[in-house]
Amino acid sequence: MTGKTTTVGIIGGSGVYESGLFEGKKVHHVSTPYGAPSSPIEEGEMDGVRVLFLARHGKGHVIPAHRVNYRANIDALKSLGTDVIVTINSVGSLKEELPPGKFVLPNQFIDWTKRRESTFYDGGRTYHVSTADPVCPRLEKAALVVAQRQGTDVASGKTYVCVEGPRFSTRAESRLFRTFADVIGMTLVPECPLAREREICYLPICMVTDYDVWADHPVEASEIVRVLTDNVRRVRDWLKVLVPELARAPGDCPCPHALEHAGL
Numbered sequence: 001m002t003g004k005t006t007t008v009g010i011i012g013g014s015g016v017y018e019s020g021l022f023e024g025k026k027v028h029h030v031s032t033p034y035g036a037p038s039s040p041i042e043e044g045e046m047d048g049v050r051v052l053f054l055a056r057h058g059k060g061h062v063i064p065a066h067r068v069n070y071r072a073n074i075d076a077l078k079s080l081g082t083d084v085i086v087t088i089n090s091v092g093s094l095k096e097e098l099p100p101g102k103f104v105l106p107n108q109f110i111d112w113t114k115r116r117e118s119t120f121y122d123g124g125r126t127y128h129v130s131t132a133d134p135v136c137p138r139l140e141k142a143a144l145v146v147a148q149r150q151g152t153d154v155a156s157g158k159t160y161v162c163v164e165g166p167r168f169s170t171r172a173e174s175r176l177f178r179t180f181a182d183v184i185g186m187t188l189v190p191e192c193p194l195a196r197e198r199e200i201c202y203l204p205i206c207m208v209t210d211y212d213v214w215a216d217h218p219v220e221a222s223e224i225v226r227v228l229t230d231n232v233r234r235v236r237d238w239l240k241v242l243v244p245e246l247a248r249a250p251g252d253c254p255c256p257h258a259l260e261h262a263g264l
C-alpha cells in the first residue's frame with residue numbers, strides 16, 4: 001500500500017470516550033455478524049482525511065477490557081471503509097526507564113489472555129495470518145518521524161504483554177512479565193491481530209499511567225487519575241498532527257495483503 005489510505009479509524013481507550021478531535025458530521029450505529037461494537041461510531045474529517053472514532057469501553061467506560069467485543073469493533077470499522085487504525089491504550093510500566101506519562105509505541109506483543117474471541121476464522125475456511133510483526137511498520141515509521149519533528153518524547157520498539165484482567169497482576173506475575181516485556185495492559189490482544197485478519201494497518205499508542213506492582217511504588221488513585229488526565233490531553237494534541245500524517249504515510253507494508261497465501 002502506498003499512501004492510498006481513505007479512512008483512519010481511531011479507537012479510544014481509558015479516558016478517551018469522545019474524540020474531541022473533530023466536529024462529528026455523522027454518527028453510525030453499526031451492527032455486525034459478531035454483535036454490536038462498543039459504541040456508535042463518529043465520523044468527521046481531520047485536515048482533509050476521513051476519520052472514524054470508536055470508544056473501546058463504550059461511552060463512560062461501561063465495558064471492561066475483558067468484555068469488549070473486539071471482533072465487532074474491528075468489523076464495524078472495516079465495514080465503514082477503514083484501512084488504517086490508530087489506538088489509544090493506557091498501560092502499566094514494567095521498566096524503570098518508562099515512567100508515568102511516557103508515550104510508548106510497542107511493536108511486539110505477548111498474548112497472556114485466556115478467554116477472548118480472537119479470530120474471524122473460527123470455522124469454514126481457515127486462515128493463519130502472520131503476526132511476526134503485528135504492528136504496521138509503515139505507520140510506526142511515520143509516527144516516529146512526526147514525534148521527532150514535534151519533539152514528542154516516545155519510546156519505540158517495545159513489547160506489550162496483554163493480560164486477561166480485570167484484576168491486576170500479583171507481584172510474582174509482574175516480576176515474571178518484566179523479564180520479557182516492557183509494558184502491561186489488557187487491550188492490545190486480540191484487537192491488533194483482528195485488524196491484521198481484516199487487512200487493516202494498525203498502530204497502538206500507549207501511555208504509561210503507573211509502574212506495575214513489581215516496582216513497589218505505592219500510588220494513590222488520585223495520582224493515577226492526574227497522570228491519565230494529563231496523558232489524554234497530550235495524546236489528543238499529538239493525534240491532531242499525527243492522524244493526517246498517518247493517512248499519507250509513504251512506503252509499503254504487508255498489512256493489506258495479510259490473507260494472501262494465509263488460507264488453507
Ligand SMILES: [Zn+2]
Pocket residue numbers: 136137138139200201202253254255256
Ligand atoms: Zn500497514
